[in-house]
Amino acid sequence: MRPSLILCAALMALAACDSTEFDADPQIRAEAKGSRKCVAAVRNQTGDASAAINSVLPRVEITQFLVDVPSSQGRWLCQTDDAGTPLQLLELNAA
Numbered sequence: 001m002r003p004s005l006i007l008c009a010a011l012m013a014l015a016a017c018d019s020t021e022f023d024a025d026p027q028i029r030a031e032a033k034g035s036r037k038c039v040a041a042v043r044n045q046t047g048d049a050s051a052a053i054n055s056v057l058p059r060v061e062i063t064q065f066l067v068d069v070p071s072s073q074g075r076w077l078c079q080t081d082d083a084g085t086p087l088q089l090l091e092l093n094a095a
Contacts, residue, residue, distance in 0.1 A: 031056060031063060033084030038065040041086050042076045051076075062087070 023029050035053050042051040050071045057064040063084070067076040079088040 027082075030080070030082060030084035031058070034063050034078075034080035034086070035065060035084075037084060037086050038067055038076075038078035038080065038089075041078060041089050042067045042069065045076075045089060046072065046074065048072060066092075 023032070035056065039051050039053060043049055046069055048069050048071055051067050051069045054066040054068045054075070057066070062082070063080050065078045065080070067078055068074070069076065073093075075092045077088075077090045077092055078086055079090075080086050
């Protein structure tokens, strides 16, 4: 009984992962990592868990993510390096 419980828990953990973070293509991995980290950065900055990716704007060596915060109707721009690490976070509709 226990081995099946452990196997079930392991499968549930894997199902929760974003499979693109394990893709063979480094650009796809970086985009998935950047997306996850940019949303986390905006959530940390705003304290709002509703932040979500709106668009991805790939550029040479820098990828830009538009992140929406629906509860405040805010939009943020997050720029990442080619490895998916956030470099800059800008609030686009700041008053």
